[in-house]
Amino acid sequence: MENRISHEGIVTKIDGENIEIKILSKSACASCNIKGACNMSEMQEKIITIPSPKDKNLSIGQEVKISMGLGQANRAVIFAYVIPVIILISMIFILNALKIDEGINALISIGTLIPYYLILYLFKDKIKRKFEYEIQ
16 A cells, blocks of 8 residues: 555535645644744645545535645655755856856846746646545
8 A cells, every 4th residue: 555645624615626625734843842932833724626526525614634645745845846956056056167156146046946937837737637635
């Protein structure tokens, strides 16, 4: 059986073919006993829209558990963090080798991420189909 990453959530909206689920994303600090002392805790509400499962009868306000395969989660991390860091560091080294001023180097390197994120945005529907959540 494939390892899965799961979150507890609440159904907030049902729209025929899609369901919106609100999950509470917690950092490691959020569950710490002394989180109030350091003010570093972070809890965020996130809304996830997934296709409505045909075999489940869900209602607004119902608590559900959604999960995603570990391989899919790793792919998301690669798209969101690894590739941009590789692009950024590569550009810094390339422009440094070309003896470009450090300030200009930093601006150009950060600017190279704009086309990357634009491409992700343009292909978001195709990418979204590769990430499937399962309601348990």
